[in-house]
Amino acid sequence: MSLTPLLEAPWIIQAHAFAAFAAFILGVVQFAAPKGTMPHKTLGVVWIVLMSVITISSIFVRPALYPGLPLVKWFSWIHLFTIMTAFGVVAGVTMLVKGGPGLKYHARPFRGIFIGGLIIAGILAFLPGRIMHQVAFGN
Numbered sequence: 001m002s003l004t005p006l007l008e009a010p011w012i013i014q015a016h017a018f019a020a021f022a023a024f025i026l027g028v029v030q031f032a033a034p035k036g037t038m039p040h041k042t043l044g045v046v047w048i049v050l051m052s053v054i055t056i057s058s059i060f061v062r063p064a065l066y067p068g069l070p071l072v073k074w075f076s077w078i079h080l081f082t083i084m085t086a087f088g089v090v091a092g093v094t095m096l097v098k099g100g101p102g103l104k105y106h107a108r109p110f111r112g113i114f115i116g117g118l119i120i121a122g123i124l125a126f127l128p129g130r131i132m133h134q135v136a137f138g139n
Helices: 011-032 038-059 061-065 077-098 100-105 107-124 131-137
Strands: none
Touching: 011 038, 011 061, 011 107, 011 131, 038 061, 038 077, 038 107, 077 100, 077 107, 100 107
16 A cells, blocks of 8 residues: 555645545544534534535546546546535535524435445545555555
């Protein structure tokens, strides 16, 4: 295991990976910690920002790896998680902002993007040929 492939990657990929790692750890903390407290609310805002960074940076991963790539080739099947995560963040934040009875349901979209956007997409990041595979298993 070596962080060298990640540390030698373009900055957008580094930001994407480190934000994903931080969001995963923070998400686990959020699920385990007491709800409705000031720490839960504060860490929730940080988690939403991290998920937003992950979502936006994911759009630019392929062009960072392949400069000059035409726009139509920027996206692959894994970018379905980008769309899902974007909708989940907006849905969860909307429920929080509206408050009232919908407030208790804000965790549903956040749980969904934790599972889909962090766990499933995170596992896929370790497929052969990807930078995280090189980090974990070498070339």
